[in-house]
Amino acid sequence: xxxxxxxxxxxxxxxxxxxxxxxxxxxxxxxxxxxxxxxxxxxxxxxxxxxxxxxxxxxxxxxxxxxxxxxxxxxxxxxxxxxxxxxxxxxxxxxxxxxxxxxxxxxxxxxxxxxxxxxxxxxxxxxxxxxxxxxxxxxxxxxxxxxxxxxxxxxxxxxxxxxxxxxxxxxxxxxxxxxxxxxxxxxxxxxxxxxxxxxxxxxxxxxxxxxxxxxxxxxxxxxxxxxxxxxxxxxxxxxxxxxxxxxxxxxxxxxxxxxxxxxxxxxxxxxxxxxxxxxxxxxxxxxx
Numbered sequence: 329x330x331x332x333x334x335x336x337x338x339x340x341x342x343x344x345x346x347x348x349x350x351x352x353x354x355x356x357x358x359x360x361x362x363x364x365x366x367x368x369x370x371x372x373x374x375x376x377x378x379x380x381x382x383x384x385x386x387x388x389x390x391x392x393x394x395x396x397x398x399x400x401x402x403x404x405x406x407x408x409x410x411x412x413x414x415x416x417x418x419x420x421x422x423x424x425x426x427x428x429x430x431x432x433x434x435x436x437x438x439x440x441x442x443x444x445x446x447x448x449x450x451x452x453x454x455x456x457x458x459x460x461x462x463x464x465x466x467x468x469x470x471x472x473x474x475x476x477x478x479x480x481x482x483x484x485x486x487x488x489x490x491x492x493x494x495x496x497x498x499x500x501x502x503x504x505x506x507x508x509x510x511x512x513x514x515x516x517x518x519x520x521x522x523x524x525x526x527x528x529x530x531x532x533x534x535x536x537x538x539x540x541x542x543x544x545x546x547x548x549x550x551x552x553x554x555x556x557x558x559x560x561x562x563x564x565x566x567x568x569x570x571x572x573x574x575x576x577x578x579x580x581x582x583x584x585x586x587x588x589x590x591x592x593x594x595x596x597x598x599x600x601x602x603x604x605x606x607x608x609x610x611x612x613x614x615x616x
Contacts, residue, residue, distance in 0.1 A: 343420075344420055344421045345418060345421070346419040346420070346421050346424070346462050347419075347462045349413075349464075350464050351409060351410070351411070351462065351464075351466070351468070351469045352412075352419070352424065352460055352463075353407050353409055353410075353460070353461050353462075353463065353469070353472060354407070354408045354410070354425055354429075354458055354459070355406070355408075355458060356407075356408075356429050356432055356456045356457065356458040357404060357405045357456060357458070358404030358454065358456055359455045359456060359457055361404040365378070365404075368447050369447075372487075372495070373484070373488050373490070373491040373535075374484070374532075374534075374535045376532075376534070377443040377444060378404075378443070379401075379403075379534060379535075379539065380443055381436065381439055381442075381444075382404070382406060382436070382539070383401060383539050383541065383587045384435070384439045384443070385406075385432050385439060386399050386401055386406050386408075386432070386539070386587075387541055387587065388432075388435040388438075388439075389408065389428060389435065390408075390542075390543075390585050391585060392431055393408075393416075393427070393428070393431070394577065394580045394581065395411070395414045395416045396408050396409065397409050397410065397542070397543075397603075397604050397605075397607060398540065398541065398542045398604050399540070399541040399542070400473055400476055400477070400539070400540055400541070400592070401541070402476065402477075402479070402480040402483075402538035402539070403480075404456075405476075406432065409473075410424075411607040414607075421460045424460060425458045425459065428458060429457065429458040432456060433454070433455055433456050437453065437454065466605060470598065473592050473593075474592070474593045477537060477591075477593055478593070480536070480537065481536055481537070482513075484535050485516050485528060486516065488520065488528065488531065488535075489508060489516040489519055490504050490505070490508060492519070492520055492523075492524045492526060493507060493508075493519070496523075497523065516528075532589075533589035536589075537589045537590060537592075538589065539587050539588070540588050540590060540592055541585060541586070542588075542601070542604060543580060543583035543584070543585055543586075543603070543609070544584045544586045544613065545583060545603055545609065545610025545611055545613065546610055546611040546612070546613050547600045547601065548599075548600055548601075548610075549600075550599045551599070576608070576609050580609050583609065583612060584613075
């Protein structure tokens with residue numbers, strides 16, 4: 329293309345590449361979702377339909393972007409993890425974030441009628457924003473994932489108690505907030521059980537633990553792999569042959585993407601699924 333007098337504007341474009349050899353987490357959040365949830369009368373404290381819709385959109389994103397190794401979602405937020413050896417978009421922050429956010433939003437709108445068939449969307453339509461954060465070690469990444477799941481538990485226990493006080497206890501929001509101010513987890517559990525007969529331990533796992541999305545391969549025996557050490561030993565991206573890269577791509581495309589509501593804080597989850605940290609596809613489970 330010939331140069332023109334206007335081409336100087338390209339000088340304003342600044343590089344926005346993310347740090348190499350780091351784990352990339354793209355975390356998206358719903359924009360103005362409190363008003364959005366009220367508009368469509370989401371059930372309190374949790375709306376199973378809304379959570380399943382988020383999960384469906386997350387699975388679709390992982391299907392389109394096989395470089396994502398694992399995702400974790402709670403409420404109106406989702407975190408998508410790219411392996412440290414990923415070179416997608418040359419690790420450009422703006423392109424990576426915009427791709428994840430736009431793909432997720434598109435599928436959220438696409439799947440909406442499936443989960444809310446009697447509530448057609450109208451402007452303002454649902455939208456999400458996102459950010460990219462780099463984590464230099466596996467320990468940092470696992471601590472991030474643990475933080476999000478702990479946050480899920482803390483918020484859900486509070487919300488479950490808060491809405492029990494309002495919906496079953498018949499008090500107002502301000503009074504419920506005052507009642508819960510300064511309470512510990514044990515206090516909230518006692519309120520739920522003694523006043524409303526709710527055993528928090530029996531609440532659905534999706535509410536207490538959030539949703540974990542990943543490609544499903546055969547589980548390995550605990551202790552046979554140390555995925556944390558193996559992943560941290562990768563000082564730089566491993567150069568694969570073209571045939572090996574194609575083989576891995578096919579294995580990823582054949583793997584079933586699952587949504588589970590499990591503990592990701594304990595090391596057992598990661599030890600039994602070493603492919604999540606190694607970026608090497610496992611064995612496809614045999615059909616039952």
